[in-house]
Amino acid sequence: xxxxVDGAPAVAARVLGLCLLVxxxxxxxxxVIALTAPAIAADWGLPAAxxxxxxxxxxxxxxxxxxxxxxxxxxxxxxxxxMLCCALFGVFAGITxxxxxxxALLALRLLTGLGLGxxxxxxxxxxxxxxxxxxxxxxxxxxxxxxALGGMxxxxxxxxxxxxxxxxxxxxVGGVLPLLLIPLLGRYLPPTAVVRVTLAEPRGGxxxxxxxxxxxxxxxxWLGFFVNxxxxxxxxxxxPFLAGQAGFSAHQGSLAALAxxxxxxxxxxxxxxxxxxxxxxxxxxxxxxxxxxxLAAVGYATGSFAAYVTxxxxxxxxxxxxxxxxxxxxxxxxxxxxxxTGIGWALGCGRVGSVFGPLAGGALLRSxxxxxxxxxxxxxxxxxxAAATFTLSARVTGADQDI
Numbered sequence: 172x173x174x175x176v177d178g179a180p181a182v183a184a185r186v187l188g189l190c191l192l193v194x195x196x197x198x199x200x201x202x203v204i205a206l207t208a209p210a211i212a213a214d215w216g217l218p219a220a221x222x223x224x225x226x227x228x229x230x231x232x233x234x235x236x237x238x239x240x241x242x243x244x245x246x247x248x249x250x251x252x253x254m255l256c257c258a259l260f261g262v263f264a265g266i267t268x269x270x271x272x273x274x275a276l277l278a279l280r281l282l283t284g285l286g287l288g289x290x291x292x293x294x295x296x297x298x299x300x301x302x303x304x305x306x307x308x309x310x311x312x313x314x315x316x317x318x319a320l321g322g323m324x325x326x327x328x329x330x331x332x333x334x335x336x337x338x339x340x341x342x343x344v345g346g347v348l349p350l351l352l353i354p355l356l357g358r359y360l361p362p363t364a365v366v367r368v369t370l371a372e373p374r375g376g377x378x379x380x381x382x383x384x385x386x387x388x389x390x391x392x393w394l395g396f397f398v399n400x401x402x403x404x405x406x407x408x409x410x411p412f413l414a415g416q417a418g419f420s421a422h423q424g425s426l427a428a429l430a431x432x433x434x435x436x437x438x439x440x441x442x443x444x445x446x447x448x449x450x451x452x453x454x455x456x457x458x459x460x461x462x463x464x465x466l467a468a469v470g471y472a473t474g475s476f477a478a479y480v481t482x483x484x485x486x487x488x489x490x491x492x493x494x495x496x497x498x499x500x501x502x503x504x505x506x507x508x509x510x511x512t513g514i515g516w517a518l519g520c521g522r523v524g525s526v527f528g529p530l531a532g533g534a535l536l537r538s539x540x541x542x543x544x545x546x547x548x549x550x551x552x553x554x555x556x557a558a559a560t561f562t563l564s565a566r567v568t569g570a571d572q573d574i
Contacts, residue, residue: 182361183301187310189360190294191317192352193253197290198321200264200283200345201229206329207338214338215273227526228277232284234522240289241515242377245508249297250360252289252511257349257356259286265346268339288522291318292514297360299502299510305447308499312443315495319436380505380513388504388567389513391559392497396521398556399459399494402466402549405528406431406490410469410483416542417473423480430480431487438492446496451503451568452560455496459557462489463550470546490553494521497560504567 208222236256244252263283270276295311302310325341332340380389410431414424438458445454465486472478498514505513535545 183303185359186297186301186361187314189352189356190253190298191314193257193290193294193349193356194314194317195321195324196257196345196349196352197260197287197294198318199325200260200321200349201233201287201318202322203264203325203341203345204229204280206325207333207341210333210338211276217273221273224277225280228280229284229287230522230526232281233288234284234519234526236285236288236290237292237515237519237522238288240285241292241518242512243289244293244296244511249293249300249511250356252293253297253360254353254356256286256290256293257353259283260290261286261346261349261353263346264342264349268342268346288519289515291315292518293511295498295502295514296510299499300507301361307503308446308451308496309440309443311499311502312439312495315498316436316439319432319491322432377512377516379509380516385505385509385513388563389516391563392501392504392513392517393520394559395459395497395556396494396501396517397524398552398559399462399490399497399524400521401524401528401531402462402553403490403494403528404525405532405549406466406483406486413542413545414479417479419476419479423476427480427483430484432491434484434487434489435491438488438490439495441488442492442496443499446499451496451500452563452565455493455500456557456561458489458493458496459553459560462486462493463553463557465489466546466550466553467543470543473542493556493560500560500563500567504563 204225208225211217211225212222240252240256260283263279263286267276267279267283270279294314298310298314299307325345328344329341332344379385407428410424410427414427419427442454442458465482465488468482469479469486472482498518501514501517502510532545535548
């Protein structure tokens with residue numbers, strides 16, 4: 172049952188605000204490695220090749236958290252699980268400030284990722300369960316934009332902290348803030364959400380996700396998440412570098428990355444607003460098609476920086492927007508007892524794709540494939556995500572289900 176129907180709107184707004192804070196801190200502690208890697212490499216004399224595993228360790232940890240820890244929210248309750256996950260990624264992020272060697276840093280990034288991976292599916296599920304049914308895509312999108320906001324917060328703090336206090340200061344901040352949030356979650360998130368999940372609903376699991384009622388939609392969601400997160404992380408990692416391959420300066424590459432991320436903040440909110448008035452499957456499927464065209468435009472916009480940065484912004488708008496809106500479909504595809512499990516496994520599949528995106532970009536670069544074909548190839552992959560989304564059952568756009 173939708174908790175906002177029989178609960179005060181103020182409670183629903185409080186759930187959105189607190190879960191948004193969780194996701195902001197999740198984004199902070201996930202993206203901090205990208206901002207501190209150059210300083211770590213300089214401090215420890217690491218070659219660039221050894222940074223790749225550090226980037227991957229957090230993602231691998233998040234995959235484990237998505238499929239192993241997130242489903243526990245369906246059994247133990249969302250609030251309890253959110254508090255546990257904040258403790259996990261807060262403690263291990265904080266300990267990272269004390270890391271004395273490469274191996275320790277690698278292990279701590281993996282352990283931090285476990286908590287990060289468990290937090291987002293449960294925060295998303297809580298937001299979805301308390302949002303008014305017609306506004307669910309918008310509410311979920313507002314919550315998930317927190318991930319990008321966390322990256323922006325980390326970048327803003329890096330400007331004054333890195334030169335003065337060094338890279339360890341950012342991990343200390345990333346450790347303390349989640350721990351300070353835990354008592355607020357316990358006090359202000361409604362206990363009824365725990366009772367309904369743990370007592371009033373039957374327990375579920377991976378087998379239920381694949382049973383006839385849910386199986387076809389589950390597989391389509393997994394495909395959509397995998398493909399789109401593969402493309403997202405390809406863009407995030409390679410757009411600045413490939414700008415140089417297209418003949419633009421490093422500064423222009425940074426501007427292209429900024430445009431990509433700005434599009435990624437605006438896109439989710441506008442697409443979610445459209446989902447309130449139109450069939451969400453059609454809106455998101457169409458966004459995937461337009462994302463494919465935008466990627467092709469990025470590849471061919473090599474003669475004009477204005478065209479390149481515009482195409483990058485559009486790619487961010489549609490790729491990031493479709494991804495976050497897809498979370499809302501995943502939240503609506505399953506009843507309360509399966510929701511964290513369903514979102515967790517879909518997000519886990521997506522994060523597997525997020526590992527392949529940067530690796531595939533590097534492999535293409537080494538192969539000598541023309542620049543245009545990079546983007547056209549990834550754009551064609553997005554058409555698979557479009558097909559998967561268009562063919563989801565009408566059930567995923569309906570109100571909450573109780574089974």
